Amino acid sequence: MNPSLTLGPNLFHWPAKQRIDFYNRIADESPVGTVYLGEVICSKRTPFFDDVHLPAVAERLERAGKTVVYSSFSEVVIKRERNILMEWSKQEGRDLEVNNTAALLHLKDRPHRIGGLLNVYNEDTMSYLAGQGATHFSLLPELPRATIARLGEKARELGVGVEVQVFGRASLALSARCYHARAHERTKNNCQFVCGEDPDGMTLKTMDEKPFLTINGIQTLSYGYLDLMADLDDMRSIGVTHFRVMPHTCDMIAVTRAFDDVLAGRVDVAEGEAKLRELGIEAPFINGFYRGRAGHDWVPRVTEMA
Amino acid sequence: MNAMVKPELICPAGTPAALRSAVDAGADAVYCGYQNATNARNFVGLNFTPEEMENSIRYAHEGGTKVLITLNTFPPAGKVELWKEMVDLSARLGADACIVADIAVAAYIRDNHPDMRIHLSVQAAASSPEAIEYYVREFGVKRVVLPRIMTVSEIRDLLKEIPCEVETFIFGNHGLMVEGRCSLTTYVTGQSTNMDGACSPAACVKYERADDGSMSTILGDYMIDRFGPEETAGYPTICKGRYKCDARDGGYYAFEEPVSLNASNMLPDLITAGVHAFKIEGRQRSKAYVKKVVAAFREAVDSIMAGQEPKLADLIALTEGQKQTEGALKTKKWR
Numbered sequence: 001m002n003p004s005l006t007l008g009p010n011l012f013h014w015p016a017k018q019r020i021d022f023y024n025r026i027a028d029e030s031p032v033g034t035v036y037l038g039e040v041i042c043s044k045r046t047p048f049f050d051d052v053h054l055p056a057v058a059e060r061l062e063r064a065g066k067t068v069v070y071s072s073f074s075e076v077v078i079k080r081e082r083n084i085l086m087e088w089s090k091q092e093g094r095d096l097e098v099n100n101t102a103a104l105l106h107l108k109d110r111p112h113r114i115g116g117l118l119n120v121y122n123e124d125t126m127s128y129l130a131g132q133g134a135t136h137f138s139l140l141p142e143l144p145r146a147t148i149a150r151l152g153e154k155a156r157e158l159g160v161g162v163e164v165q166v167f168g169r170a171s172l173a174l175s176a177r178c179y180h181a182r183a184h185e186r187t188k189n190n191c192q193f194v195c196g197e198d199p200d201g202m203t204l205k206t207m208d209e210k211p212f213l214t215i216n217g218i219q220t221l222s223y224g225y226l227d228l229m230a231d232l233d234d235m236r237s238i239g240v241t242h243f244r245v246m247p248h249t250c251d252m253i254a255v256t257r258a259f260d261d262v263l264a265g266r267v268d269v270a271e272g273e274a275k276l277r278e279l280g281i282e283a284p285f286i287n288g289f290y291r292g293r294a295g296h297d298w299v300p301r302v303t304e305m306a
Numbered sequence: 307m308n309a310m311v312k313p314e315l316i317c318p319a320g321t322p323a324a325l326r327s328a329v330d331a332g333a334d335a336v337y338c339g340y341q342n343a344t345n346a347r348n349f350v351g352l353n354f355t356p357e358e359m360e361n362s363i364r365y366a367h368e369g370g371t372k373v374l375i376t377l378n379t380f381p382p383a384g385k386v387e388l389w390k391e392m393v394d395l396s397a398r399l400g401a402d403a404c405i406v407a408d409i410a411v412a413a414y415i416r417d418n419h420p421d422m423r424i425h426l427s428v429q430a431a432a433s434s435p436e437a438i439e440y441y442v443r444e445f446g447v448k449r450v451v452l453p454r455i456m457t458v459s460e461i462r463d464l465l466k467e468i469p470c471e472v473e474t475f476i477f478g479n480h481g482l483m484v485e486g487r488c489s490l491t492t493y494v495t496g497q498s499t500n501m502d503g504a505c506s507p508a509a510c511v512k513y514e515r516a517d518d519g520s521m522s523t524i525l526g527d528y529m530i531d532r533f534g535p536e537e538t539a540g541y542p543t544i545c546k547g548r549y550k551c552d553a554r555d556g557g558y559y560a561f562e563e564p565v566s567l568n569a570s571n572m573l574p575d576l577i578t579a580g581v582h583a584f585k586i587e588g589r590q591r592s593k594a595y596v597k598k599v600v601a602a603f604r605e606a607v608d609s610i611m612a613g614q615e616p617k618l619a620d621l622i623a624l625t626e627g628q629k630q631t632e633g634a635l636k637t638k639k640w641r
Contacts, residue, residue: 075484076434077455085436102436105443119486121380121501124410142489142498143382150383173488173545176433176455176634177641179560183553188641204549207522207532207557212549213490215560220483222493288496294526295493 001065002260003033006163008116008138009040009071009097010247011171011216013196016049022247023057027064029253031260034067034242038088040074040099040117042178042217043081044191058094071097074117074174075218097138104132111135116165116244117174121147123154136161138244141170141226144292145238152239161241166228167255167276168246169201169214169221170286170295179215188218199249211283222295224286227276229262230269230301231290250279269301310577312611313584316374316473317600320352320589325362327597328371332604335372337405338362338589343385344392345376346429346485347589348503360399372402378427380408380486380500390414397422405451406430407486412445425473426450429486429500435467442470449473451585453484455634455641458572462579471582477599477621478587480567480633482545490544494526506530506543513539523547532557540564565631570603570618572635574610 007026010019026035037058039046058068072088073081088096089106098104099115109132116138120126126137137160139148148164155162180202181191195202201214201221214221225248228235232243243263245255254275262272276285288297317333319325328336339345341353354362363373375396381389389411396404397419404422406412407429415422428451432438441447449471452461465472483490488499497504512524519535523542530542540546546564548557567587569576576584584607586599599621606616634641 074487076437077460082434082436100434100437101430101432101440102434105436105440117487119380119408119500121408122383122386122410124381124386124413125408128409128413140489142492142500146384147382154383170493172490172493173483175483175561176453177482177561183551183558183560187639189638202551202553204551204560206529207548207550208529209550210528212528215551220490220561289492292496294496295489296527297496 001033002031002263004242005032005256005260005263006034006242006244007032007036007252007256008165008168008244008246009036009038011041011169011219011221012199012201012247013042013045013048013193013217014199015196016053018199019049020053020057022252023061025253026256027061027066030256032066032245032256034069035061036069036071036097037061038071038097040071040115041219042195043073043078043084044188045193046084069095069097069113071115072099072103074099074115075176076100076102077176095135098134104129107133109133114138116140116163117171120151123150126151126154126160127158130158130160134160136163136242138163138165138242141165141172142289142295145234145290146292148235148240148290149238155241156239162239163242163244164228164235164240165226165244165246166232166259167244168225168248169223169283170226170289171219171221172213172295173220175218175220178217179220180217183215222286224284224296224298225281226287226289227273227285228287228290229259229272229276231287232259232263232269248281250281254279310611311580311582313577313581313607314372315600315603315607316583316585318478318586318589318591318596319362320347320591321593322354322358322362324589324591324593324596326365327593328600329366329369331597331600333371333600335374335402335583336366337374337376337585339376339378340392340395342388342392343501343503344379344381344389346378346427346499346503346505347376348379349508349590352590356395356399359395363399363401367400374403374405374425375401376405376427377411378405378407378429379503380429381410382501386410393419393422403448409444412441412447416445423448427486428453428475431484431486433484435464438464438468438470442468449582451475454480454567455484457638458575458579458635461576461581465580472580473583473585474569474576474581474635475567475587475633476569476573476576476584477603478567480562480565480631482562488545494528494544506541511542563629565629567633568621568630569632569635570606570616570621572632573606573616576635577607577610
């Protein structure tokens with residue numbers, strides 16, 4: 001097991017059975033050290049999985065030696081969302097990952113993690129939040145290397161963890177409106193959980209048929225999949241302590257093993273990258289954000305270093 | 307109705323000339339920013355030099371108008387100093403409040419300029435009593451600018467629970483993503499809305515006319531919309547474009563139609579809900595536009611407070627033929 005490799009929260013609306021099977025396999029076969037569980041996108045989805053199966057799934061993963069962290073809602077507006085968040089903020093014995101400032105109200109001076117959907121752009125904000133009990137920061141996908149390096153330096157000084165997403169679609173925007181429902185000429189209130197039809201999100205193409213963005217309920221993601229495998233060593237050198245892969249329907253055991261192999265130095269980057277490209281992912285791989293370029297770009301490492 | 311608080315009218319000033327127009331037209335406060343990444347409308351030809359700000363604050367104060375400085379972007383690591391300098395400058399020039407989004411900027415004001423009012427920007431996306439209470443507790447925030455995602459009835463309930471003033475948008479451009487939580491522009495262009503104050507920057511825009519007369523609007527490498535020969539091409543803002551998906555035949559506005567917010571019919575409801583300030587969007591607009599919009603809303607608010615029917619017909623002409631929406635204010639069906 002690799003303590004620096006993590007599996008981020010599942011952003012999509014998969015059937016409960018599929019999720020349970022998925023996490024059982026992760027427990028048994030994946031080298032990830034930490035698993036983030038919990039609905040972060042839409043509170044309407046929680047009755048299907050979170051409200052029923054979460055404790056058992058968490059226990060199963062913990063029995064397999066994984067650290068389990070609950071990740072919380074990114075959008076908190078209605079009473080139900082506020083109540084669930086408050087309940088989660090009070091739980092003992094397990095870290096909560098915060099994706100909305102609302103949670104911070106209840107977490108002062110109690111250990112918690114900052115999620116990749118909360119805005120932490122600079123070292124002063126990081127220090128402030130660490131001073132109130134944040135122990136671990138998952139960074140926003142849009143941050144370039146130079147910014148991550150500064151945050152990494154500060155994190156070392158503060159003794160907090162820094163996590164960067166290295167695989168999967170990148171979250172780009174959140175809204176109060178459900179774009180999945182809108183695509184099907186429904187509203188959020190009568191969505192009939194149509195987001196469940198797209199287990200990796202719904203592709204938006206431009207008018208000239210170029211795949212562009214991915215819709216997941218209120219969330220807009222990149223069409224391309226992040227792949228920062230070539231930058232793992234570099235990231236480690238600038239203070240990144242944890243590497244996050246995001247759940248998708250491709251073979252996640254293969255994905256997490258490939259990252260584990262490269263992190264452990266058992267296979268080289270070229271071989272690891274080749275494995276990711278054998279998974280049958282239709283979308284292109286992207287790494288532009290890290291390179292300070294447009295996020296959808298893929299910049300080969302040689303060019304970047306030159 | 308006797309207990310009604312008269313809301314302040316908060317007006318956009320992209321330039322010193324627009325600021326003077328807003329002051330002359332009866333703005334209770336104007337909001338404006340400096341010529342750098344510290345504000346979320348960092349466009350060429352907009353915003354204020356320190357000297358312009360100094361003179362503008364003097365002009366506004368002589369007219370009885372407050373000046374709120376927008377420092378509402380998120381400084382990236384290594385660059386926080388610039389935001390701190392702009393806070394210091396604003397305090398020195400006698401600004402009435404700073405509108406901020408980032409925790410580091412708010413903490414700096416609290417620690418170094420305890421008399422400076424902090425308004426929490428819409429970019430901070432504080433949409434629950436808990437989030438707002440957090441900012442009030444930590445930084446002494448005096449007012450929150452609400453995200454454009456709440457209904458009037460939600461705003462009314464919120465006001466009962468929070469220990470600070472509330473400002474809502476009532477007119478102008480209407481973004482669909484939660485502001486402060488959108489990196490679509492970074493994905494397409496490499497420039498960030500949150501860090502650089504850029505949204506669909508003009509330098510990355512192209513218009514291409516095809517042989518069939520259609521016009522494509524392009525941002526970076528992506529076609530944001532394609533207009534027929536009889537349609538007027540709009541600016542390629544990513545969340546206002548037309549796209550295709552498997553669930554639809556042909557292009558559709560995946561996020562929102564190109565509509566403009568106009569909550570003028572809801573002003574009485576917002577006033578009785580207890581909203582403290584109405585915000586008009588449009589720092590990129592001309593001084594003539596600012597003058598007309600501010601004057602119309604000045605008349606409207608004053609009439610409502612006097613128990614009279616407001617005249618709002620003028621505002622329809624100002625929306626430039628764009629479709630109108632009451633946004634999220636009216637109904638949850640918007641979601």
